Amino acid sequence: PAVGAPGRAATAVAHPNIALIKYWGKRDERLMIPYVDSLSMTLDVLPTTTTVRLDPTARTDSVTLDGSPAEGEVRRRVTDFLELLRERSGCFEPAVVDTRNSVPTGAGLASSASGFAALAMAGAAAYGLDLDRTGLSRLARRGSASASRSLFDGFAICHAGRGAGATADIGSYAEPVPAPDFDPALVVALVDEGAKAVSSRAAMRRTVETSPLYRAWAASSRADLAEMRTALLRGDLDAVGEIAERNALGMHATMLAARPAVRYLSPATVAVLDSVLRLRSDGVPAYATMDAGPNVKVLCHRADAARVAEAVRGAAPGCSVVTARRGPGARLQTG
Numbered sequence: 028p029a030v031g032a033p034g035r036a037a038t039a040v041a042h043p044n045i046a047l048i049k050y051w052g053k054r055d056e057r058l059m060i061p062y063v064d065s066l067s068m069t070l071d072v073l074p075t076t077t078t079v080r081l082d083p084t085a086r087t088d089s090v091t092l093d094g095s096p097a098e099g100e101v102r103r104r105v106t107d108f109l110e111l112l113r114e115r116s117g118c119f120e121p122a123v124v125d126t127r128n129s130v131p132t133g134a135g136l137a138s139s140a141s142g143f144a145a146l147a148m149a150g151a152a153a154y155g156l157d158l159d160r161t162g163l164s165r166l167a168r169r170g171s172a173s174a175s176r177s178l179f180d181g182f183a184i185c186h187a188g189r190g191a192g193a194t195a196d197i198g199s200y201a202e203p204v205p206a207p208d209f210d211p212a213l214v215v216a217l218v219d220e221g222a223k224a225v226s227s228r229a230a231m232r233r234t235v236e237t238s239p240l241y242r243a244w245a246a247s248s249r250a251d252l253a254e255m256r257t258a259l260l261r262g263d264l265d266a267v268g269e270i271a272e273r274n275a276l277g278m279h280a281t282m283l284a285a286r287p288a289v290r291y292l293s294p295a296t297v298a299v300l301d302s303v304l305r306l307r308s309d310g311v312p313a314y315a316t317m318d319a320g321p322n323v324k325v326l327c328h329r330a331d332a333a334r335v336a337e338a339v340r341g342a343a344p345g346c347s348v349v350t351a352r353r354g355p356g357a358r359l360q361t362g
C-alpha cells in the first residue's frame with residue numbers, strides 16, 4: 028500500500044513464552060531459520076506493549092525502550108525489522124516505536140520473544156501489511172525466532188522448516204499445539220535480573236560451530252518433541268516436565284561443551300535446581316527449565332504453585348518469584 032494506506036499507528040501487546048523443547052542454533056542467520064523445531068508455553072505475565080507510528084516528517088526511525096532511547100544492538104535489531112516492514116509494504120516512511128517491557132530486557136526471560144511478537148503485530152498494522160496469524164508468526168521470526176511462538180495462546184510449536192532461502196522462510200513459522208486439559212503453573216524464579224554476558228545470538232553461533240555435543244542434542248530434541256506432543260495431549264504433567272527438564276539440561280550441556288564454554292547457570296540456578304529435586308523427593312511434581320540466563324522456571328500443578336514458590340525462595344534468598352499460567356497470543360489493542 029502507498030502512503031496514506033490504512034494503519035499509520037497501532038499498538039500491540041504480547042506475552043513471553045518459555046520453551047519446553049528449546050530452540051538453539053540457526054541454520055540461516057539472515058532469515059533467522061532455526062536448526063530444530065521448538066515448543067513453548069505462552070505466559071499470562073510480564074507482557075510487552077509496543078506502539079508503532081509512521082512519521083513522514085522524520086528523517087530516521089525513533090526507538091524508545093521503557094522510556095529511554097534504544098541504543099546499539101537493540102536499536103539496530105528494531106530498525107532492521109522496520110526495514111523489512113518497509114520492503115514488504117512499499118511504504119518507506121520512518122517510524123516512531125515505543126516499547127514497554129514488564130520483563131527485564133536481555134536477562135534470559137524471553138523479552139525478545141514478547142518484544143518482536145508485539146513489534147511484528149503493531150508494525151504490520153501500522154505499515155498496512157495484510158497478514159494472517161501464520162504470516163505474522165513468520166514475520167516475527169525474522170526479529171527473533173522465539174517470537175514466532177508468542178503469536179499463539181498456550182502451547183505452540185515453531186517449525187524449523189526445510190530447504191534454503193525462500194523455501195526455508197515459508198516453512199518456518201509457529202502454530203498452536205493442542206493441550207486441551209493441560210493448564211499448569213510455571214513458577215519463574217528471577218535469581219538475577221541483569222543483562223546476560225553473552226547474547227543468545229553469539230552463544231548459539233559459538234555452540235553450533237564448536238560444540239561436539241550440538242548435533243547429538245539436536246537429534247535427541249526431535250525425539251523429545253514427538254514425545255512432548257503426546258504428553259501434552261494426555262495432559263500428563265510428569266511426562267511434560269521430565270521431557271522439558273532433560274531437553275533444557277541437554278541444551279546447556281551443548282553450551283558448556285562449546286569452545287570457549289558458554290555458561291549461563293549460576294550458583295543460585297543450581298540451588299534452585301536442587302530445591303526442585305527435593306520437592307520431587309517429597310512427592311511434589313515439579314520440573315525445571317532454564318534459558319539463556321541464570322533464571323529458573325518450574326513447571327508444576329497450579330495447586331502446588333505456592334509451595335513451589337516458597338521452596339524456590341528458600342533456595343535463592345532475595346530472588347523474585349512470579350507465578351504464571353498459560354496465557355494469550357499477541358493481540359492488537361483497540362481504542
Ligand code: 2P0
Nearest residue numbers: 046049050139171172173227318319
Ligand atoms: C527458546 N531461547 O527456544 C530458546 C531457548 C533461549 C534458550 O530463543 O537470535 O533471543 O533472537 O532468535 O529468541 C533465546 O534466543 O534468539 C531463545 P534470536 P532468542 O526460547
